[in-house]
Amino acid sequence: MTALTDAPTTRVRLTVGTQAALITLLVGAICLALEPVAPWLVKWPAAWVLPATDWVGSILTTVLTTMKPVARGFSALMAYPMDWANFVLNGTPWPLVIGIVTAVGWYLGGLPMAALGFLGLSFVLASGYWSESMNTLALVAVSVPLALLVGGAIGVLANEFPRIKNALQAVLDIMQTVPTFAYLTPLLLLFGFGPVVGLIASAIYAAPPMARNVLLGLERVESEVKEAAVMAGGTRLQQLFQVEIPSASTQIMVGVNQCLMAALSMVIIAAVIGGFNDIGWEVLLTMRKAQFGEALIAGMVIVVFAMVIDRMSGALATERKRYDTRVVWGLLGFAVIFTVAFWTRLPVPSDLTLLDPVSDALDNGLTEFTRSNGAALDAFKNNAMFYVLLPLRIGLDQAVLPFTWGFAWTTNMSLGLFLAGAAIGAVLAWRGNVTGGLMVLIGFGMLETGISNLPWPFVLTGAAALGWVAGGPRLAIMAAGLLSTILISGLWDRALLSLYLSGAAVFACAVVGGLIGLLSAISPLAWKIVRPICDMLQTIPLFVFLIPVLMVFQIGEFSAFLAICAYAIVPMIRYTRHGLVNTPEEMMEAAIASGATQFQIMRDVKAPYAAPTILLGLNQTILYAFAMLVIAALIGTTGLGQSIYLALGKADIGLGISAGAAMAILALVADRLVQGFAEERRKALGL
């Protein structure tokens, strides 16, 4: 945005951005100034809170109770395939399972994939978690076909009836932004305790990616291919099933891959309900008992499954060579012979303790490590907490205490801080960047107050202002409107706490991830190292991120922060690099031809061109952070995530759903704002 000075008068017209920043600043300042006389301007009074949570709770309980008989019936029905899958997976001798997986691996991807399958499952066997793993797999094996069927049907329907497409897409958006734990509470009430809840939850969670990819794939089928099917005289069903769906198979396979991964991830999360002796439960249990060595091994088992499933189903989505089927039969035959030959001497997998020494060593090593480095680790953690996270959360005026910072915060210091902010802002404004100056001032104000103590009118105005700049009045109204529902329903304080923690994590990810992305864009060597790490991080189910941070930093906000960062940083890295690497050649050549240095090219050509892509990466990072925030509640966060988790424990549907909805609203608003900015940048670049 540039300042428009088209009027004949000399007065500079304020741009939308400047106006928005100015209004936000004024609202914030007024609220803070009037706080002594009108405290309600900062804190929404408890008396004004509508008991929305209770209403939601009682309405939902009534609805769910009436639906309960049907659900219980369904639950009983689902018990059959589950028992069956369980029986098959647990009943099949382990050499046969390994043989089959290895053979499938060979068929899909040749030697590397066969090796991955073989080694991966051997590790699982050696870990002694074989039967727990098979229980988990049984859940996945039932939930995935369900999700594929439902997701596929939704995708096809959306393609057939363009009218319902937008509505469906909105529903899919919401299904994916509502945090995973939030599903579980109502499902518990509906289906009762037991693995069926995990099954349904994972099917619900895994269906949207399938639906999306099916729709995308069908839409991307070349129009002439569709027309050729029409001209051949095919009926609609023939066109769909003989031409369009097979033509879209690559994209659909991407959907299958994502569906599998989502189902696995959710099945493991659903372990918190308990009642099913699966691998997720094992991790939870060992984590609670602080047996980190074992927790890590169990976590590794999950990662191994994730890797095997991801790589093998991923191979479906890429064009592949056909591998010799004789090897497949050979492997299977060998497995059968092996099983029969050693039938009486096959060890029971759960008796295997091959990795116990490893986990013991890990435990000892960890104890040793924390003992010898305890001081340094504590210092690291405390510094981050006291000097960064805490001030962000409650503001400098409360966080600066003699016993941490060595001095107490005084009113003069506040004044000094504001003056400093004003000075920097003024310099920026004087150099032509009025909006930037105002933003600096707002930033300093937020630093002084702390995110969890921000006056609510300021937050609402700020969101509306951002919405206005990013997408016009509709977005502004949407952002402010959605956020006020959180305010009115009394979840505001918790929402701000969630905002603070995810905000801090997103900020850290944006800076660190952006830098790593930049480095990877500049140096191919760096990308060679970073890329497999990114792949790895994206394959690991959310839950597993908790183990290592917990091992080193114990329960607490800082561990949660690290876990969120570790999970959410990947998109930022990927998109930043992608955006920077893919600058059109002719733009680069133009810049080089005009004699720009490497740095100037980066600043003037690549960075602006990559901005929309990087913003999309930021968007993904925000969504990832919100998703992880809820999981991180397991290891100690405050805010909405904690409420959702507690609600699950107390089977409090009202709280669970409301807090889940609030979380989804935060994610949705952030998503739309960032997308709005990305869209605006794209338009500005004429893309």
Added chain:
Amino acid sequence: MTDANTPAIACQDLWQVFGPGAEKALTDALARSGNDADAASKILRETGYVPAVQDANFDVKEGELFVIMGLSGSGKSTLIRCISQLLDGTGGQIRIHGEDIMTASKQRLIELRRKKLGMVFQHFGLFPHMTVLDNVAYPLRVQGVSRKERLKKAAEVIELVGLEGREDRYPRELSGGQRQRVGIARSLVADCEVWFLDEPFSALDPLIRRQLQDEFLEIQAKLKTTIVFITHDINEALKLADRIAIMRDGKIVQIGTPTDIVLNPVDDYVREFSKDVAKGQHARVASVMHQGTEGVGPDDPGLRTDMTLDAALAHCMELYEPVPVRDKEGNLVGMVNPADLAAALQVEEA
């Protein structure tokens, strides 16, 4: 079937307008302009609609090879998409062998496409997941023809287009020209009566193009189908066409025989197309001949009505007086002035 004079394709006041609520926009525009097509088009364009086909009126006779030409974006593909009902058509009428297909039921359209209509697509439109053989056999598959039978038929057509030996390849493993042949084979497999070809040869190099054009004429001579053929290439049009329609911005500006188009272009746009054509090789003596034989000179160089101008000129290089012209049977049908012959070749310089 209807009687022999029913045209294979008849288009009346055919419009295809793109944009939301196009039908209403078209009716309004026509009402406002008092049914004047050009004015209505202008109104539509100004209000953000795209009139891709504007008021098309023409017949294609049974067995005729009808070529559509025009610059890129002039609406050629859209026109044949309308006729084959891949697009609904915003206004007007289309009859195929007398049957109104704009109002035909879905079921009837499927039937028509199975039995009567064939189409070759500009970008091939091959099914990426099927082999060449399966691609070609697909129109039979939807009709429920047994696998053995349809593969046999498909193999025959594949041989016809010269692709034998490549039956088991996938489209991505073929060159552009080979893909185009697959498209042609697929449209031929179900024995259509009306055949639409959208720039079938433009992806090919000149050599293969000429070869395929010849093969195409052979196929056409054998099968006697009615053909609507789109091309960019005036020489191709002149070589193949019985009649040529020239489109500009959605409007058909001229329809005529190749000679008409070359010798009597209605405007500069049409003239531009035939500018580089060696006219003497395409125009025939008939087009410059006068009826009657009064004032015919003593020399008879033996001109025939179907001789090209070049050939005729070569016969009467040194002659100045009008010479007689005979038809195929040798009957005297008219005369031509050698000066007119030379002048006809020179329209361009004027």
